[in-house]
Amino acid sequence: MAKNYKYHEQLDVVYGAIGDIYLAQRDTVHALENYELAIEKSEKNGMEKAAVLLKAGDIYYIQHNYTKAAPCYSEAITILPAESDSYQRIRLLSEVLDELSQEYNMVTLQDSLQRLSTLSEEEQLKIAEQVVADLRKAEAEDSAKAAQRERESRDQGLSTVNTSKMIGNPTFGAKAEWYFYNAQLMRNGKQEFTRKWGNRPLEDNWRRKSKASSGEWTPTNEEEGEEIDMPTDSIAADSTAVIEKPRVTDIYDPAYYLQQIPRTPAEFAESDSLIADALFKMIFIYKDRLLDTVQADITFEEFCRRFPQDQRCVELYYIRYLDALKNNNPAEAEANRQAILTQFPNSKQAQIVSNPQYFAQLRQMAVEQDSLYEVTYNAFRIGQFATVKANTQYAEQNYPLSPLMPRFLFLNAVAKARTEGKEAFAESLRDMINRYPDSELATMCRDMLAMLGQGMESQKGGSVSTLTTKREDQQVEQEQADTTVQFSPERDGGTYVLLIYPSETKDKRQKTKDERDEEIQAELNNLLYEVALFNFTRFLIRDFDLTALPAYSAGATLRISGLESIDEAIWYIGMLMESEEMKALILNRQISIVPITEKNNALIGNGKTMEEYHEFMKMQN
Numbered sequence: 001m002a003k004n005y006k007y008h009e010q011l012d013v014v015y016g017a018i019g020d021i022y023l024a025q026r027d028t029v030h031a032l033e034n035y036e037l038a039i040e041k042s043e044k045n046g047m048e049k050a051a052v053l054l055k056a057g058d059i060y061y062i063q064h065n066y067t068k069a070a071p072c073y074s075e076a077i078t079i080l081p082a083e084s085d086s087y088q089r090i091r092l093l094s095e096v097l098d099e100l101s102q103e104y105n106m107v108t109l110q111d112s113l114q115r116l117s118t119l120s121e122e123e124q125l126k127i128a129e130q131v132v133a134d135l136r137k138a139e140a141e142d143s144a145k146a147a148q149r150e151r152e153s154r155d156q157g158l159s160t161v162n163t164s165k166m167i168g169n170p171t172f173g174a175k176a177e178w179y180f181y182n183a184q185l186m187r188n189g190k191q192e193f194t195r196k197w198g199n200r201p202l203e204d205n206w207r208r209k210s211k212a213s214s215g216e217w218t219p220t221n222e223e224e225g226e227e228i229d230m231p232t233d234s235i236a237a238d239s240t241a242v243i244e245k246p247r248v249t250d251i252y253d254p255a256y257y258l259q260q261i262p263r264t265p266a267e268f269a270e271s272d273s274l275i276a277d278a279l280f281k282m283i284f285i286y287k288d289r290l291l292d293t294v295q296a297d298i299t300f301e302e303f304c305r306r307f308p309q310d311q312r313c314v315e316l317y318y319i320r321y322l323d324a325l326k327n328n329n330p331a332e333a334e335a336n337r338q339a340i341l342t343q344f345p346n347s348k349q350a351q352i353v354s355n356p357q358y359f360a361q362l363r364q365m366a367v368e369q370d371s372l373y374e375v376t377y378n379a380f381r382i383g384q385f386a387t388v389k390a391n392t393q394y395a396e397q398n399y400p401l402s403p404l405m406p407r408f409l410f411l412n413a414v415a416k417a418r419t420e421g422k423e424a425f426a427e428s429l430r431d432m433i434n435r436y437p438d439s440e441l442a443t444m445c446r447d448m449l450a451m452l453g454q455g456m457e458s459q460k461g462g463s464v465s466t467l468t469t470k471r472e473d474q475q476v477e478q479e480q481a482d483t484t485v486q487f488s489p490e491r492d493g494g495t496y497v498l499l500i501y502p503s504e505t506k507d508k509r510q511k512t513k514d515e516r517d518e519e520i521q522a523e524l525n526n527l528l529y530e531v532a533l534f535n536f537t538r539f540l541i542r543d544f545d546l547t548a549l550p551a552y553s554a555g556a557t558l559r560i561s562g563l564e565s566i567d568e569a570i571w572y573i574g575m576l577m578e579s580e581e582m583k584a585l586i587l588n589r590q591i592s593i594v595p596i597t598e599k600n601n602a603l604i605g606n607g608k609t610m611e612e613y614h615e616f617m618k619m620q621n
Contacts, residue, residue, distance in 0.1 A: 016052045028059050035059075039072075050079040054086060061093070064295060070097035100285045101335055102443045103278040110271045116261050117268075124261065128254035135251065147440035272307070279303040280312055297352060314344040348400055369395075373404050376411055383580065385415035406439040408434060413445075417533055418581070447537055487600050487616045491566040494598040497573060499527060500610070501556040501588045520556045523589065524548045527558050534582055538575060553605035561598075569595035 019034035035056040042049040057072030073094040080087050116124055241507055248255040262268045279299055286296035302318070304313050317336045324333035337353045344350055372391060379387035392412035395402060402408075409432040416426030429445040436442055501523065528546055535544050544562040552559075563569045573593050577583050586593065596604075596613065 004233050012038040012044075012052065013048055014038075015041060016048065017053075019055070023055070023059075028063075029182075032056060032059055045079050047079070050076045053079070054090065057090075057093075061097075064292060066097050066100055066290070070094070070101045073097060083602070086215070096285065096289050100282060100290070103282045103285070106278040107275050107282075110275045113261050114268070114271060117263060124258055125254060128257040131257055132252055132254055142484060166419070185594075276303065276307045276310055276312075279306075283316065289557065308343070312343075313341055314347045314349050317344075318349040351400065369399065369402055376408065380411050380415065383418070385419050388412055388415040406436040406441045409435070410441050410445065422529065444536060448532065453500075485603055487603060487608065487613060488597065489620055490597065490599070493565065494561070495563040495569045496567055496596050496598065496601055497560040497563065497569050497576075498554075498594040498596060498601075499531070499558040499586070500552070500554050500592045500594060502592070517550070520550050524550055524556055524558060527585070527589075527591075529561065530582060530585055533556060533578075534576065534579055538579070544572075554610035566595050567598065 015038035016032045019031045022028075022034060035052050038052045039049065039056065042052075047055045053076035057069045057076065060066070060069035060072065066202060073090050074097075077087070077090050077094050080090065114336055116127065119127075146238035248259055250256055262271045280303060283296050283299045283303065286292045286299060300316055303310070304316065307313070317340045321333050321336035324330070324336060340347065340350050340353050372395065376391040379385075379391070388411050392408045395405060395408045397404070409428070413425055413428035413432060416428050426449060429449050432439075433442050433445050433449075491536065501520070525548075528548055532546055535546075544560050547559045547561065549557040549559055560572070563572060573595065576593070577586070585591075594610070594613070600613065604613065
C-alpha cells in the first residue's frame with residue numbers, strides 16, 4: 001500500500017497502523033519509526049495526525065526524551081478541539097515541555113558556539129556555509145511539497161484554501177464561526193507566525209526589525225531584509241571614534257552565524273551566564289513540574305560541576321538536604337550538609353545546617369513566632385525601642401529564615417529612626433530591601449526611602465529664593481479673586497488634612513528672606529519625615545500621600561491626602577494626636593491642624609481665606 005501511488009494521501013493512516021502493530025508488540029523503536037513516517041507523510045491536519053502525534057509524544061515522554069516529545073505535543077494541541085478529553089492534559093504538557101526545550105536549546109546552542117570558538121576560521125566558515133546550505137535545502141523541500149499539494153488540489157478542482165474550520169466542519173460537528181473566534185485556527189496561525197518570524201515583541205513597525213543573536217534590534221528593510229542606512233552623527237564622523245561593525249541579519253549569510261561565536265572574555269562570560277541560567281531553570285522544571293528527580297539530579301550535578309562558584313549552588317545543596325531529610329535518607333542529607341559547610345561556610349544555609357538543634361528550634365518558632373512578634377509590636381507601640389531591637393536580634397540569631405523576619409526588621413528600622421536618626425533608619429531600610437526584595441514590606445520601604453530623599457520642593461517646583469515671591473503673588477491673586485464664591489457644607493468626598501505652620505514670628509522677621517525660606521524648608525522636611533514615619537508604622541494598608549506646600553497661601557503647609565470625608569479626616573487627626581511624638585511636635589511648633597474637603601481647599605487663595613474657612617466650620621458645628 002505504501003508503494004502504491006493511489007494510497008499516497010492515506011500514507012499517514014497506513015504508517016500509523018503499522019506503528020500501532022509494533023506498539024502492540026511492545027516494539028517502541030519500530031513503532032516510533034512508523035509514527036514519524038506517518039507524521040512526515042501526513043497531508044491533512046486532521047484527527048488521524050493528532051492521534052499519531054499523541055502516541056509518539058507519549059512514548060517519548062515515558063522514555064524521558066522530552067525534546068522529542070515537545071514538538072509532538074505542540075503540533076497536536078493545534079489540531080485537537082478544545083472539547084477533546086485529552087486537550088487539557090496535552091496543553092499543560094506542551095507548555096512545560098516547550099519551556100524546557102527553550103532552556104535545553106539555549107544550553108546546546110551556547111555549548112556549540114563555544115566549541116566552534118576552538119576551531120580555525122576556515123573550519124568555522126565551512127560549518128557556517130554548511131548550515132546555510134542545509135537551510136536552503138530544507139526550504140526548497142518545503143516549497144516543493146507545497147507546490148505538489150497545490151498541483152494535486154488544482155487537478156482535482158479543489159481550492160487550495162482550507163475553509164472547513166471557518167465555515168464549519170460537519171465531520172467534527174463544528175459550528176460556523178469567524179476566524180478570530182476559532183481558538184484552534186488562532187493557535188495554528190500563532191505557530192505559523194512564530195515559525196516564519198520568530199518571537200517578535202508587540203510594538204509598532206515590528207516587521208522592520210530583525211533580532212540578531214546579540215539580543216539587539218537592527219533596523220532592516222521591510223521587504224528585502226536589507227539593513228537601512230542610518231544617518232551618521234558627529235561622533236560617527238570622528239575618525240578617532242570606535243566604529244562597531246554592524247550586525248549581519250541575513251540568515252543566508254554565513255557571517256550571520258559566525259558573529260554569534262564568542263571570542264572575547266566578556267563574550268565567553270555572557271555565554272556561560274546564559275548556560276548557567278538555563279541549567280538552573282531546568283532543574284526546577286524537572287523537579288517540580290515534571291516530577292523527574294533523576295533528570296533533576298543529573299542537571300544539578302552538571303550545574304555545580306560547571307559553575308561551582310555560583311551562589312545558587314548553595315541553594316540547590318540546601319534543597320537537596322531538606323529533601324533527603326524528608327525522604328529519611330540520612331546519608332544523602334549528610335553529603336549535602338558537608339558540601340554546604342565546605343564550599344559555602346559563610347552562607348546562611350551553613351549557619352542552619354551547622355546547628356543540630358535548628359529544626360527543633362524551627363518547630364518551636366512555628367509555635368512562638370506570632371506571640372514573639374506581637375510582644376515586639378506592642379513594645380514598639382509604647383516606645384520601648386530597646387525591646388524591639390533585642391527581640392529582632394534574638395529572631396535573627398535563632399530563626400534567620402522565619403517568614404516574619406521582614407516585619408521584625410521593619411520594626412527594628414523604625415526603632416532606629418527614633419533612637420539613632422535618619423541615616424541609621426535609611427541604612428536599615430536598605431538592608432531589609434536587599435535581604436527581602438520580594439516581601440510585602442519591601443515596597444513600603446522603597447517608598448519610605450524615596451520620601452526621605454525627595455527633599456522639600458514646593459508643589460510647582462522652584463528654588464528656595466522663590467518661596468516668598470510665590471506667597472506674595474498668591475496674596476495679590478487673592479485680593480483680585482472672585483469674592484462671591486462660597487464654601488460647601490458637603491462632608492463627603494476627597495479630603496485633606498493640612499498641617500499649617502504659624503505666621504512668621506518677630507524672630508523670623510529679623511532674618512533675611514533666604515534665611516526664612518531655608519528655615520521653612522528645614523521645618524517642613526522634618527515634619528514630612530515624622531508624618532511619613534507615623535503613617536508607615538501606624539497604617540500598613542492605607543496609603544496617604546504627603547505634599548509639602550511651602551508657598552501655600554495660609555502659610556507653610558504639609559498636606560495629607562487619601563482621606564474620603566471630613567469625618568475620616570477627624571478620625572485621622574485623633575490617631576495623629578495619640579502619638580506622643582507627633583503630639584509633642586505639633587504643640588511645640590504651634591502647628592494648626594485643618595480638615596478640609598478638596599472642593600473647599602480649592603477656594604483658599606481664590607476668593608476665600610483660611611480664617612473665613614474656620615468661621616464657616618464653626619457655623620457648621
